[in-house]
Amino acid sequence: QVQLVESGGGWVKPGGSLRLSCAASGFTFVNYYMSWIRQAPGKGLEWVSYISITSSSSSYIKYADSVKGRFTISRDNAKNSLFLQMNSLRAEDTAVYYCARGRAAGGGLHLDYWGQGTLVTVSS
Amino acid sequence: DIQMTQSPSSLSASVGDRVTITCRASQSIRSYLNWYQQKPGKAPKLLIYTASSLQSGVPSRFSGSGSGTDFTLTISSLQPDDFATYYCQQSYTTPWTFGQGTKVEFK
Numbered sequence: 305q306v307q308l309v310e311s312g313g314g315w316v317k318p319g320g321s322l323r324l325s326c327a328a329s330g331f332t333f334v335n336y337y338m339s340w341i342r343q344a345p346g347k348g349l350e351w352v353s354y355i356s357i358t359s360s361s362s363s364y365i366k367y368a369d370s371v372k373g374r375f376t377i378s379r380d381n382a383k384n385s386l387f388l389q390m391n392s393l394r395a396e397d398t399a400v401y402y403c404a405r406g407r408a409a410g411g412g413l414h415l416d417y418w419g420q421g422t423l424v425t426v427s428s
Numbered sequence: 429d430i431q432m433t434q435s436p437s438s439l440s441a442s443v444g445d446r447v448t449i450t451c452r453a454s455q456s457i458r459s460y461l462n463w464y465q466q467k468p469g470k471a472p473k474l475l476i477y478t479a480s481s482l483q484s485g486v487p488s489r490f491s492g493s494g495s496g497t498d499f500t501l502t503i504s505s506l507q508p509d510d511f512a513t514y515y516c517q518q519s520y521t522t523p524w525t526f527g528q529g530t531k532v533e534f535k
Contacts, residue, residue, distance in 0.1 A: 339524075341472075348515065348526055348527075348528050348529045349464075349466075349472065349515055349517070349526040349529075350526065351517075351522075351523055351524040351525065351526065354522075354524075366522040366523070368523045369429075369523065402471055402472070407477075409477060409478055409481065410459065410477075410478040410481070411460070411478075412459070412460035412462075412477070412478050412519045412520070413519045414462040414474060414477035414478070414519060415462070415464075415472075415474060415517075416474050416477075416483065417474075418471035418472055418473070419471060420470075420471055421471055
């Protein structure tokens with residue numbers, strides 16, 4: 305069955321960095337878009353970034369304005385893994401970060417499987 | 429950015445009730461609208477994609493409709509497992525945006 309397992313969350317001071325990982329199994333990873341979504345404590349969902357099947361072209365990587373220039377999404381198709389490098393972290397980046405699989409249908413994308421999330425806390 | 433507005437923000441209902449949640453986009457998103465269910469401490473779960481397609485394994489009491497700017501999620505007969513928060517999300521263009529959520533509570 306499809307499984308997505310995030311890791312790498314934790315506590316970091318403002319200005320610091322963290323690298324999140326998402327290990328995928330149960331499906332052919334190379335055939336799917338992947339995405340990161342976050343949820344601040346007690347708040348709603350916020351899309352962070354997605355990466356297409358191949359990361360060879362920048363046009364297939366998108367970011368929310370709130371993280372552009374600070375976060376970098378990448379994937380290793382050989383290791384069935386998705387990553388999010390987070391630099392220059394701010395208090396407002398505190399959230400549970402979910403990785404999710406993007407499936408294409410009818411011309412659009414939807415997030416059909418989600419990991420359990422990993423908590424990132426940015427505080428001094 | 430496309431703004432997604434859900435109404436109501438919360439509702440109280442009883443088992444067996446018909447529940448309707450609406451989602452309005454600030455501009456046309458054609459049918460690129462998805463619905464998710466989230467329970468406390470859990471990851472969101474996909475219910476409906478491209479406005480009206482039922483995700484595999486989701487009970488048929490859930491249905492979606494709409495296109496353009498106005499969309500609806502309907503639960504035909506609310507069950508105890510359905511008390512949760514529901515989010516709409518547009519995938520028409522980036523940045524993908526979510527509605528603020530609708531919390532369905534027990535009356």
